Amino acid sequence: MSIADYWRLEAPRFRLEATKCTNCDKIYFPPKRVCPICNNDELIHMDLSGRGRLITFTKVEKPAVEFEYMGPYYVGIVELEEGIRISASIVDVAEEQIKEGMPLELAFRKYYAIGDEGIVYYGYKFRPPL
């Protein structure tokens, strides 16, 4: 990540801002600038609900260098209410609690920091509903 691309993606990363084609109504997350079905560039912004369910998951035991500081951790595929499937970390869940089909909701968490003096990156993760 660089600060420029982090900045560019803050809306989708912070609050699941998707784009929706004004022609075919298809919702894109990650957001697209152009609907490739309609070739339409007039897409509107909309925040997704942040509610969904867990499709599948695993535990990352050997994270890449950026996420080494917090391993091991769970990741999974989440199907949102809008029917969109996204990958995410699953947090605040115990080994005996995590299971396919469980409801999840949007959480705001830290991804990782660049050293002691660099930027800290934040964005969505998912957790069992409060």
Add this chain to the structure above:
Amino acid sequence: MNKVVVASATMTPFTDHYDRDIRDLASEAIRDIFRKTEIERSAVDGLVIGSMASMSFTNQGNLGALIASENNLNSASFTVEAGEASGQAALRAAYSLIKSGMHETVLVLGLEKVTDIVKLPEILSVVNHVNMDSRWEADIGLTLASSWAMIAKSHMSQYGITREQIASVAVKNHYNATFNPFAQFKSKLRIETILRAPALASPLTLFDTCAAADGAAAVLLTTEEKAKSFTDQYIHVKGTGLAHGTLRIAERDRLYSIPAIKKAAKDAYEMAGISPSDIDVAEVHDSFTIAELIALEEMGIFEPGQSGPATEDGRTKKDGDRPINTSGGMKARGYPFGAAGIAQVVEIYEQLLGIAGERQVADANIGVTQALAGTGGTSVVHVFGTA
């Protein structure tokens, strides 16, 4: 039309070559091509390099110009990148250069120098970012291993295959590699060792995947007419297919299936005029054990759900009825990303010419290679034949 053939093939050993730079590895593979084959460097009018991440691993770009000029090759040169499938994608590019008549003789070099990055989590970061959706997967904590783990879970629950059957891929590939002098690991591996290894992402362990390695592999592509002028040791490139799928695993309809492999295989088979039952030997992508099982099913070598039991029963060993990864595969022969796709061709070249020594498969006339980037971003399949 020109018939395109592979008229020479070679590779360096695949291992951690701490004493060799990316250009050293390239020069040794190129040297061996010209030692083995009666052709002048000046006859090579194209160089296509398949390399996955030389910028990230070694801070060197434009390998085409670098390698050509360092090795006295006066050829049109460029690099092809398609993630982990870079080597096979380079082969396809070279094939089309000759088929179009633009070039006559093209050297295809698979090349990767990985171990200048000495820390595994840093290597993982590069591999994840290249082959996954960097922004929406790797940046937020997913890894290739975690993606394959979720695929393995899906495949197990869909077809009822066992964890042991998945592990048997690695056991088989290590067994095959014991007959390959160029292999990184020539030791046998037991199921229990794999299952008890440190966890990578449940259910997969460290021994379900490959070790870091450096290496180069090279094949010489030319027309059959030209090849006949300097060798009788050539095999035909009969078909090529390349297909893609979404990088984002979350968007796959069925995790246990990888449509890009099926599509690439179908196109390559149709072009070659073969069916899966015609395949005598194949080198397939086994960056993770589960990848080989799914590849064999998508390629039609086994029915869906049958590759696990078939592997466990020994049918894919070098002496089985459907020999797969006789080289030892990426798992045991070694896996320097971009070089691996070309090393697959080296193995098929030797098998079809009957010069594979102890690994030799009987009556090998049709051989296939299959590469994959990530968990299904790009797959490339090539069909080779003795005629």
Add this chain to the structure above:
Amino acid sequence: MQTGIAGYGVYIPMNRISVEEIARVWGEDGVRVSRSINVFEKSVPSLDEDTITISVEAARIALRMSGFSPSSIGAVYVGSESHPFAVYPSAVHVAEAIGATPHLTAADLEFACKAGTAGMQMVFGMVGAGQIEAGLAIGTDTSQGRPGDALEYTAGAGGAAFVIGKDNIVAELEGTYSFTTDTPDFWRREGASYPSHGSRFTGAPAYFRHVISAAKGLMEQLGLTIDDFDRVTFHQPNGKFPLNAARALGIPSEKIEDALAVKYVGNTYSGASIVGLARQLDIAKPGERILLVSYGSGAGSDAFSFVVTDLIDEARQHGVPVDTFINRKRFIDYATYARYRGKIRIK
């Protein structure tokens, strides 16, 4: 039209370490320590939680309860002494995460443990003056306490957020009064990892003088007596200080007991007095009057008087009770706690 709180929300990380577990490491009698500070366990942020993430979570709950749209939020203030960045506001993260940018003002505040209520006063002032329609004031900390220091038993993590406006009011502001002096009882130098404190000096001349003076000053200003308040919340550096301050003011302990989240989540510094306010709002009946007095070392206290409105019952349906967070917990041992709080450096 009166100003008041339109929505509130808290967030507390789910990790807990017990006072007994901390005492075990330092060879102290955990049961005795726990009794002496009236704290049983404290919250600990996960490795991916900090003042920014906690503030965002609390703000989302508060905004949802308030019924205000993100674009109607004209100010975001985050008070904390553990902002992840010395320069680069926590407040802009919150504003972006709730979708309130760009037409608003935002800033980070620091006044030890009372920066959250300082922000509330600022937003009340702006809303009251008609400068903005609504604003968000947040107090959050991932509190620091030096290993082995008395503070380590209590330094918790959490925060509370308040949407303040003139519509949808669940608690109307009657008045606010502050009592501020220069009193060096607790500080952290720029770049220092842990705060230093004056031990016994943090009591009488610091916490008690300011909290009691602010409470008395507010009552005098509003012409109220202690009997006019049904519920009370004070800054809660431990479970004893607020009870002692209440006693000094002649407040029966029942009126403050419900506010003492500190017993289960520790001292959330900038969040402490206002997590207590949220807990009182969770159970208060319409018409009840609540006294809030914060305390920030250095030192100052902000006192507020709120009257709960009829809208509270409906509004609570859209919030998350403080008890949900108190009960949402997993215990960790000292080694895990040391890792989570960066007391073990792995790189």
